[in-house]
Amino acid sequence: MTDSPPRPMLATDFTAAGEAKPEKVARPRDAATLLLWRRAGNGYEVLMGVRSAKHRFMPQRLVFPGGRVDPEDRKAPALSELEDHTRRALELRAAPRLARAIGIAAARELEEETGLLLGRMEAGRLQADLAPMRYLCRALTPAMSPVRFNARFLMAPAEAVTGMMGGSGELEHLGWYKVGETPPHELAQITGRVLREFAAVMELPEAERATRPLIWYQGRDTRRLERMSPRSPG
Known part of the structure; x- marks a missing residue:
């Protein structure tokens, strides 16, 4: 696929309107997000919420629960392991240990930001159900952003989680938002793109979802197919 034609910077992009390109390009951090x-x-x-105005990255934007992969996620125990297609898709751009850690991080961030458990707590520690x-x-966040992420978007059905929705205050206006309707809060452009990917996937018969091409977004909104060479940099 080819690059999209140039367009003006928008306030709903990864970076703020008028933000200058940094002298040194930041290295993307691995991150996990759960729909x-x-x-x-x-x-x-x-399930979505609005990021606090105190956040440096996408403040006051409506987002999914998620965050960066922590070192502890690489060695955390789990109740179950990743489903085969999900594991292979993650390992296309991540070593096996990191691919698993991305799943752990998605479940951990869900618990921290919403109070919901994809797994169970044992001795004060989440045992994730992957x-x-x-x-x-x-x-992949644009190069001009001072904070960059290589974010993987995962999804899981609500019936897989337990607990009461409460959250930690990181996400405000936490609740269920209808896909395809205009939300009452501002979306980052990439969030809107991911919602459209989700809607397209869910239109497919369940048996066909694992056979669809793998998609990634470069910069602001350039939609690309993943190349099939494993673990190459994003």
């Missing part, structure tokens, strides 16, 4: 979904009438709802997760896509 927790449930059926709503003829469509779907996803098997319900499915791979959706990934996105």
Whole structure:
């Protein structure tokens, strides 16, 4: 696929409007994001919240629960392991230990930001249930951003989680938002793109979802197919 034609910077992009390109390009950090979904009438709802104004990265934007992969995620125990297609999709751009850590981070961030458990707590530590997760896509923050992420977007059904939704205050206005409807809060452009990827995937018969091409977003909104050479840099 070819690059999109140049366009003006938008306030809903990864970076703020008018932000100058840094002298040194920041190294992307590995990150995990989870789309927790449930059926709503003829469509779907996803769990989202608004990032606090105190955040440096995408403040006051409506986002999915997620965050960077921590070193502890690489050695954390789990109740179950990643489903085969999800594991292979993650390992296309990550070593096996990192691919698993991305799943762990997605479940951990969900618990920290919403209070919901994809897994169970044992001795004050989350034992993640990785098997319900499915791979959706990934996105690489633009080079001009001072904070960059190589974010993997995973999804899981709401019935896979337990607990009461509460959160830690990192996400405000936490709740279920209808896919395809205009939300009451501002979306980052990449979030809107990922929602469209989710909607397209869910239109497919379940047996065909694992056969679709793997997609990633470069920069602001350039949609690309993943190359099939394993573990190459994003």
